[in-house]
Amino acid sequence: MAVKKTRDPQDIGYLWPTVFAIAVHLLIVLFSLVEWPGSDAEPDSSSIVQATLVSTEAFTNRAQQANDQSAAMQAAEEDEATVEEPDTSAAEEAAAEEQAAAEQAAREAAAAEEQALEAARAEAEAQAQRLQEAAEAEAERQREAEEQRRQEEAEAEAQRQREAEEQRRQEEAEAEAQRQREAEEQRRQEEAEAEAQRQREAEEQRRQEEAEAEAQRQREAEEQRRQEEAEAEAQRQREAEEQRRQEEAEAEARRQREAEEQRRQEEAEAAMQRQLEGQAQAAAEAQQAAQAANSFLTIVKRAVEQAWIIPSDASDSMSATLQVRLGPSGEVLTTSVVSSSGDGNFDRSAMQAIEHAAPFGELRQLPAEQQRNLRQFNLRFTPGDVR
Amino acid sequence: MNDNAMSIPHLIMSASTVVQLVMLLLTVGSILSWVVIFQRSIALRRAQKEYAQFEETFWSGVDLNELYRDIPADDPRHGAEHIFQAGFREFNRLMPKTRNTTTVLEGVQRSMRVAWSREEDRLTQHLVFLATVASASPYIGLFGTVWGIMGSFQSLSMTQQATLATVAPWIAEALIATAMGLFAAIPAVIFYNRLSNNASRLLGKYEDFAEEFHAILHRNLQGRDSASS
Numbered sequence: 036m037a038v039k040k041t042r043d044p045q046d047i048g049y050l051w052p053t054v055f056a057i058a059v060h061l062l063i064v065l066f067s068l069v070e071w072p073g074s075d076a077e078p079d080s081s082s083i084v085q086a087t088l089v090s091t092e093a094f095t096n097r098a099q100q101a102n103d104q105s106a107a108m109q110a111a112e113e114d115e116a117t118v119e120e121p122d123t124s125a126a127e128e129a130a131a132e133e134q135a136a137a138e139q140a141a142r143e144a145a146a147a148e149e150q151a152l153e154a155a156r157a158e159a160e161a162q163a164q165r166l167q168e169a170a171e172a173e174a175e176r177q178r179e180a181e182e183q184r185r186q187e188e189a190e191a192e193a194q195r196q197r198e199a200e201e202q203r204r205q206e207e208a209e210a211e212a213q214r215q216r217e218a219e220e221q222r223r224q225e226e227a228e229a230e231a232q233r234q235r236e237a238e239e240q241r242r243q244e245e246a247e248a249e250a251q252r253q254r255e256a257e258e259q260r261r262q263e264e265a266e267a268e269a270q271r272q273r274e275a276e277e278q279r280r281q282e283e284a285e286a287e288a289r290r291q292r293e294a295e296e297q298r299r300q301e302e303a304e305a306a307m308q309r310q311l312e313g314q315a316q317a318a319a320e321a322q323q324a325a326q327a328a329n330s331f332l333t334i335v336k337r338a339v340e341q342a343w344i345i346p347s348d349a350s351d352s353m354s355a356t357l358q359v360r361l362g363p364s365g366e367v368l369t370t371s372v373v374s375s376s377g378d379g380n381f382d383r384s385a386m387q388a389i390e391h392a393a394p395f396g397e398l399r400q401l402p403a404e405q406q407r408n409l410r411q412f413n414l415r416f417t418p419g420d421v422r
Numbered sequence: 423m424n425d426n427a428m429s430i431p432h433l434i435m436s437a438s439t440v441v442q443l444v445m446l447l448l449t450v451g452s453i454l455s456w457v458v459i460f461q462r463s464i465a466l467r468r469a470q471k472e473y474a475q476f477e478e479t480f481w482s483g484v485d486l487n488e489l490y491r492d493i494p495a496d497d498p499r500h501g502a503e504h505i506f507q508a509g510f511r512e513f514n515r516l517m518p519k520t521r522n523t524t525t526v527l528e529g530v531q532r533s534m535r536v537a538w539s540r541e542e543d544r545l546t547q548h549l550v551f552l553a554t555v556a557s558a559s560p561y562i563g564l565f566g567t568v569w570g571i572m573g574s575f576q577s578l579s580m581t582q583q584a585t586l587a588t589v590a591p592w593i594a595e596a597l598i599a600t601a602m603g604l605f606a607a608i609p610a611v612i613f614y615n616r617l618s619n620n621a622s623r624l625l626g627k628y629e630d631f632a633e634e635f636h637a638i639l640h641r642n643l644q645g646r647d648s649a650s651s
Contacts, residue, residue, distance in 0.1 A: 047464050049457060056456030060449070067430050
């Protein structure tokens with residue numbers, strides 16, 4: 036079979052074809068991996084369509100203007116509404132500070148107490164150990180003494196028996212002596228025991244007293260610390276109060292200064308102010324309005340983006356700004372070109388996009404003052420580098 | 423982030439199981455078809471070269487008996503050599519047995535036809551697989567795509583807002599299956615046509631050679647008949 040295979044010129048086997056085929060596929064996979072980052076620019080650029088409309092600039096400018104004017108008006112009327120705000124915020128800040136300080140003090144006190152308790156506990160443990168050791172030593176001593184006594188007794192007995200026959204006379208005297216010795220020994224033992232007992236008691240008492248004294252000292256220290264802290268707290272509060280008062284005074288002075296300035300301004304700009312009076316009231320809530328307006332404008336932007344059919348000949352650098360006026364229910368009243376892109380077709384497509392996207396019913400969900408603000412806004416159309 | 427999510431490997435890895443199976447099937451089919459393409463191309467080129475060589479020696483005026491003796495009997499040859507060997511062996515075997523010319527020539531023709539048919543089988547083997555891959559893989563790829571798009575629409579029904587950005591990855595992912603099917607099918611079609619054409623041309627040459635050889639034998643027998651009678 037092998038011979039036949041080698042002789043067979045047409046049967047070339049499958050090893051090399053397989054290698055070639057896999058090499059071809061690997062090559063193709065490699066190409067697909069390498070080529071992609073380069074060709075990725077296209078999908079990337081097409082996603083720019085979403086970011087084509089910019090309209091907040093005109094609105095925010097107006098809002099700021101209105102805000103300034105409203106502030107002027109408020110100062111003129113000596114309205115306290117805006118001034119109260121920093122006051123309350125300062126008070127709140129001080130309160131928060133106080134609370135934080137109190138909390139910290141409490142935490143410190145608790146920590147100190149805990150530490151003291153721990154020390155006392157450790158000391159008591161050490162004492163108990165020492166006591167135990169002493170008791171053990173005492174027991175050892177007693178045991179030894181007893182043993183000795185027993186030995187002595189046995190000896191004495193033997194002596195007595197031995198000598199009983201020979202010297203009965205001496206017996207009594209010796210017995211007496213023996214008894215005396217025993218008594219003496221016992222007395223000595225008792226005395227030693229009593230002594231040990233006394234010593235132990237004394238030691239214990241001393242230790243107790245020490246522990247008590249320690250506790251007392253700690254308690255005193257703690258109390259003192261607490262007092263100091265309380266004093267410091269009071270001091271801080273007093274300072275905070277003083278500062279607050281100072282700030283208030285400053286704010287008052289500033290307010291008066293500003294009011295004066297604005298009153299002067301007001302006279303100069305009386306005509307303009309009258310014109311923008313309606314907007315000024317809405318701008319009292321400029322912060323809130325800006326947020327709502329932004330969300331509304333985002334909705335509008337998205338709707339217009341989706342409706343916008345970008346002309347095929349639009350270039351990347353083209354940009355048109357359109358002014359839109361809305362009716363009270365969100366319908367488009369007029370659209371006018373503020374700055375043209377130079378290409379009528381492009382401008383028309385932008386205008387058509389707005390008309391397609393209308394009406395913007397979301398306008399009716401906003402508060403009335405904001406509605407007035409949002410009735411007129413600018414939209415900027417830039418296709419980016421789509422094509 | 424965007425280019426990462428839309429890159430081909432990422433799309434393949436995030437496809438559903440059925441689509442991935444289809445892709446695997448197509449990849450295997452593509453690899454096997456390329457194996458067949460390479461194997462057949464090399465084999466056919468060698469057969470052509472061999473045929474040219476043999477034709478040259480055959481028409482160079484060499485003695486046919488010598489040529490036959492050069493071919494080892496136990497070694498199966500291919501192509502025109504095989505046909506020549508089969509025909510000449512039959513001729514040599516029949517010659518001593520019968521004096522009838524038509525019987526000899528019929529036997530030679532039959533054995534050469536058998537050899538030719540074996541050659542045909544040898545040359546066109548596996549080409550059917552190529553044809554199968556060429557015709558079936560687009561459908562398999564299309565199935566993967568349809569399945570993927572079905573899945574994409576099902577998941578689309580769950581989302582709140584249907585924008586192009588939410589559908590695009592799904593469709594791109596599903597379309598990869600069709601791309602792979604076409605990728606497997608196109609080379610298979612091209613090479614099937616090319617290889618089967620090559621094989622049929624070679625077989626035609628073999629047939630011509632068999633006829634020519636038959637004519638030579640016929641001429642020889644006629645000469646012998648006239649010489650003997």
